[in-house]
Amino acid sequence: MATLFDPLQLGDLPLANRVVMAPMTRNRANPDGTPGDLMVDYYAARAAAGLIVAEGAWPSAAGQAYCRQPGIVTPAHIAGWRRVTDAVHARGGRIVLQLMHAGRIGSRHIKPEGVDTVAPSAIPAQVEIFTDAAGMQPCDTPRALTTDEVRGVVAEFAQAARNAIDAGFDGVELHCTSGYLPMQFMATGSNQRSDAYGGSLANRVRFPVECLAAMAEAIGPGRVGLRMNPGNRFNDITDDDSAGTHRELARQAAALGLAYLHVMRAPVADIDAFALGREHFAGRLILNDGFDGATAGAAIAAGEGDAVSFARHFIGNPDLVERLQAGLPLAGFDRRTLYTAGAAGYTDYPTAT
Numbered sequence: 001m002a003t004l005f006d007p008l009q010l011g012d013l014p015l016a017n018r019v020v021m022a023p024m025t026r027n028r029a030n031p032d033g034t035p036g037d038l039m040v041d042y043y044a045a046r047a048a049a050g051l052i053v054a055e056g057a058w059p060s061a062a063g064q065a066y067c068r069q070p071g072i073v074t075p076a077h078i079a080g081w082r083r084v085t086d087a088v089h090a091r092g093g094r095i096v097l098q099l100m101h102a103g104r105i106g107s108r109h110i111k112p113e114g115v116d117t118v119a120p121s122a123i124p125a126q127v128e129i130f131t132d133a134a135g136m137q138p139c140d141t142p143r144a145l146t147t148d149e150v151r152g153v154v155a156e157f158a159q160a161a162r163n164a165i166d167a168g169f170d171g172v173e174l175h176c177t178s179g180y181l182p183m184q185f186m187a188t189g190s191n192q193r194s195d196a197y198g199g200s201l202a203n204r205v206r207f208p209v210e211c212l213a214a215m216a217e218a219i220g221p222g223r224v225g226l227r228m229n230p231g232n233r234f235n236d237i238t239d240d241d242s243a244g245t246h247r248e249l250a251r252q253a254a255a256l257g258l259a260y261l262h263v264m265r266a267p268v269a270d271i272d273a274f275a276l277g278r279e280h281f282a283g284r285l286i287l288n289d290g291f292d293g294a295t296a297g298a299a300i301a302a303g304e305g306d307a308v309s310f311a312r313h314f315i316g317n318p319d320l321v322e323r324l325q326a327g328l329p330l331a332g333f334d335r336r337t338l339y340t341a342g343a344a345g346y347t348d349y350p351t352a353t
Contacts, residue, residue, distance in 0.1 A: 011259025056100025179235025
């Protein structure tokens with residue numbers, strides 16, 4: 001039986017263990033989206049993870065959701081991330097970058113002047129978003145992308161994947177949950193298009209599948225992963241059949257030969273997201289949400305997944321792998337500093353020894 005601390009091959013990515021650091025928005029980049037010293041220290045301290053999935057980075061200015069969210073567009077972004085990846089690799093770690101286009105989740109108080117908020121359809125998300133400039137604000141009413149513009153966004157994801165490799169990442173992961181652009185295309189409540197990207201199930205999953213295919217062509221499928229979460233309603237997402245939509249996504253993604261599928265536990269009782277992934281992806285699975293060391297080890301031993309990712313536990317425990325391996329208690333974290341600027345609640349959590 002495999003254990004949480006055995007090595008694992010994910011596509012082209014050799015992992016020293018099966019403890020994965022899940023992507024977490026932390027909002028510590030510079031105002032222009034460039035990673036700085038704090039992010040170098042933060043990720044380097046967690047390099048003992050078999051794999052780090054770095055937080056969602058925008059592939060274009062239109063894709064930015066949050067203040068101080070990193071990008072992967074400009075030469076400065078690439079150079080800033082290169083410092084992060086070099087630091088992780090120097091400690092023997094592996095790191096991929098999650099690519100995240102926020103779509104309709106955004107505000108004119110965050111994006112550069114003249115940059116539109118875009119989405120599959122002109123339907124605003126009924127949520128508010130924090131802005132440094134004006135506090136809490138409703139999300140903008142988005143402009144619906146034209147068919148040609150959708151294809152242009154697919155190309156942006158491919159270029160972002162190339163930029164990530166130039167920045168030293170071992171691969172990329174498509175963020176296809178939490179109500180951001182790929183999920184907006186998939187969900188019936190946010191996609192009311194009548195072209196090739198709307199209407200039928202096959203059309204609604206076309207955008208994320210084309211993004212995955214373009215990213216795989218750009219850097220190789222063995223360096224591309226997918227994150228999904230059936231039943232997720234975050235950021236005002238509704239879907240008439242979320243399980244069916246994600247089954248089709250997993251089925252089509254499996255045909256691309258990707259490195260892995262990163263599946264979050266469904267937040268609704270009637271969907272078993274892990275079983276859905278096992279049945280329809282037939283590749284390496286990373287399980288996420290609600291695990292501790294014991295339950296993660298049991299899931300690996302039972303063959304429910306190939307690796308387990310941790311989010312919250314990695315915030316207050318930069319040495320999480322060592323703590324899990326030694327059976328040491330896990331520290332908590334301060335929720336008040338999850339998204340604030342500065343070192344507090346970010347790089348100041350101590351190790352156990």
